[in-house]
Amino acid sequence: MIDLTAVVSAQNLGLTFKTNDGDVVALSDVNLTIDKGEFVSFIGPSGCGKTTFLRTIADLEQPTSGTLTINGQSPENARKDRAYGYVFQAPALYPWRTIEKNIALPLEIMGHSKSQQAERVKRTMDLVNLSGFEKKYPWQLSGGMQQRASIARALAFDADLLLMDEPFGALDEIVRDHLNSELLKLWDRTKKTICFVTHSIPEAVFLSTKIVVMSPRPGRVTDIIESNLPRERPLDIRETPEFLAIAARVRDGLRAGHSYDEDHI
Numbered sequence: 001m002i003d004l005t006a007v008v009s010a011q012n013l014g015l016t017f018k019t020n021d022g023d024v025v026a027l028s029d030v031n032l033t034i035d036k037g038e039f040v041s042f043i044g045p046s047g048c049g050k051t052t053f054l055r056t057i058a059d060l061e062q063p064t065s066g067t068l069t070i071n072g073q074s075p076e077n078a079r080k081d082r083a084y085g086y087v088f089q090a091p092a093l094y095p096w097r098t099i100e101k102n103i104a105l106p107l108e109i110m111g112h113s114k115s116q117q118a119e120r121v122k123r124t125m126d127l128v129n130l131s132g133f134e135k136k137y138p139w140q141l142s143g144g145m146q147q148r149a150s151i152a153r154a155l156a157f158d159a160d161l162l163l164m165d166e167p168f169g170a171l172d173e174i175v176r177d178h179l180n181s182e183l184l185k186l187w188d189r190t191k192k193t194i195c196f197v198t199h200s201i202p203e204a205v206f207l208s209t210k211i212v213v214m215s216p217r218p219g220r221v222t223d224i225i226e227s228n229l230p231r232e233r234p235l236d237i238r239e240t241p242e243f244l245a246i247a248a249r250v251r252d253g254l255r256a257g258h259s260y261d262e263d264h265i
């Protein structure tokens with residue numbers, strides 16, 4: 001049953017791309033409910049449909065079967081309502097605009113007043129610890145800072161739902177650890193609902209209240225793991241037996257959905 005109180009509710013969701021080489025089944029029979037305030041990670045090998053699922057929530061792709069609602073409404077209406085912010089794999093900042101002007105761009109397009117823009121830019125830059133870098137250009141910032149700026153841009157809408165497609169994949173491990181901790185604090189402070197795509201088991205376990213394990217050909221959900229870790233998570237939680245037990249279950253789910261033979265033909 002479709003859950004109208006959920007932030008995201010997918011029922012028997014399918015999406016098949018028609019290509020010149022035939023049909024590509026990107027999503028098949030996906031059933032998933034995401035409640036308000038959850039942090040949900042999507043993990044699975046390349047091509048299992050993680051990005052497609054996020055893009056479908058964002059109304060950038062249309063499902064070919066099943067039902068999907070965002071805050072009880074269609075993805076199209078949710079998009080018109082500005083129900084979500086989207087953070088891409090690469091920071092995608094305009095090099096000719098300063099950081100504050102990059103963050104303000106969507107607000108500018110939406111017709112917010114200059115004072116509203118300034119207030120929101122200040123608030124979101126504070127949230128991602130970038131205060132003081134307003135007048136810098138993207139190339140003057142490190143990769144991690146650029147990605148924080150694009151998170152600020154997604155937050156500037158003040159949407160309750162944040163869609164993040166492997167935002168830290170290109171960063172080194174130390175920076176990634178730091179941003180993972182910062183993101184958890186931000187999530188705790190803002191009470192947002194977050195959908196987060198990753199390839200990293202420790203990242204998924206560290207961040208999430210729920211982990212959705214997916215497998216390719218066709219993109220299916222093979223396991224949904226509810227995490228019992230406390231909401232407050234220092235980095236060394238990754239060495240605890242509770243953490244390692246969840247990581248082992250994710251690994252099992254990934255293995256079960258993976259056909260190694262097929263890959264090596």
Ligand SMILES: Nc1ncnc2c1ncn2[C@@H]1O[C@H](COP(=O)(O)OP(=O)(O)OP(=O)(O)O)[C@@H](O)[C@H]1O
Pocket residue numbers: 017018019024025026044045046047048049050051052053219
């Ligand atoms: N516009 C499109 N047209 C045709 N096929 C597509 C299109 N977009 C995605 N696909 C295919 O759909 C499948 C799922 O792709 P998707 O990008 O969602 O996977 P992913 O799990 O996010 O992968 P990655 O981890 O590499 O980002 C892949 O086989 C991909 O080639």
